Amino acid sequence: MDARETAPSAERNKQAILEVLARVLPPRGLVLEIGSGTGQHVAHFAKALPALVFQPSEMDVERHASIEAWAAAGMRSNVRPPLAIDVTKCLWPVTAADAVVCINVIHISPWEATLALMAGAGSILPAGGVLVTYGPYLRGGAHTSQSNEAFDASLRARNPLWGVRDIDQVAEVAADAGLSLEEAVPMPANNFTLVWRKSDGASPGARALIA
Numbered sequence: 001m002d003a004r005e006t007a008p009s010a011e012r013n014k015q016a017i018l019e020v021l022a023r024v025l026p027p028r029g030l031v032l033e034i035g036s037g038t039g040q041h042v043a044h045f046a047k048a049l050p051a052l053v054f055q056p057s058e059m060d061v062e063r064h065a066s067i068e069a070w071a072a073a074g075m076r077s078n079v080r081p082p083l084a085i086d087v088t089k090c091l092w093p094v095t096a097a098d099a100v101v102c103i104n105v106i107h108i109s110p111w112e113a114t115l116a117l118m119a120g121a122g123s124i125l126p127a128g129g130v131l132v133t134y135g136p137y138l139r140g141g142a143h144t145s146q147s148n149e150a151f152d153a154s155l156r157a158r159n160p161l162w163g164v165r166d167i168d169q170v171a172e173v174a175a176d177a178g179l180s181l182e183e184a185v186p187m188p189a190n191n192f193t194l195v196w197r198k199s200d201g202a203s204p205g206a207r208a209l210i211a
Contacts, residue, residue: 167184179196
């Protein structure tokens with residue numbers, strides 16, 4: 001049986017996200033993905049960027065079979081077996097990575113997960129390394145569309161600890177971990193891909209550029 005699961009949203013956004021990753025990820029090295037879901041994204045990225053090694057992770061271990069199946073279907077030798085990483089745990093099983101990617105996680109997890117994501121990424125990334133996050137965000141405390149506002153309400157109805165986060169608030173947390181916002185790239189369906197850069201010794205905020 002084919003264990004691959006398919007999320008329609010992942011099929012829609014994987015190429016747009018890849019276009020950002022292709023220009024901001026390092027040419028070689030290890031990329032840790034936090035919250036790999038079905039595995040569609042990591043298989044797509046690994047195919048397009050064969051010089052990189054991808055480490056998928058997913059807390060829901062029932063999704064691991066799908067992640068492995070997507071990698072196997074694409075014959076992707078540069079995708080490692082998935083790990084069950086809980087970002088809120090102090091010690092991640094991956095202690096060093098050249099880049100971190102986190103897609104559609106921040107808004108469907110408690111705020112503590114965002115704090116832990118930034119702290120963890122700041123800990124394992126080298127100077128100049130990147131964290132890339134994707135999803136819906138508020139800007140300046142306001143929703144960017146009525147559909148995002150409705151989506152935020154639906155998230156909070158499902159779990160009051162969830163919700164669309166404000167870019168400025170996330171940036172404050174990231175700064176505490178030595179990460180600055182380098183780009184906020186508008187994406188289809190009123191989402192953003194955010195590129196966070198680990199400080200390389202430049203003055204705080206010197207690298208920040210919000211597109």
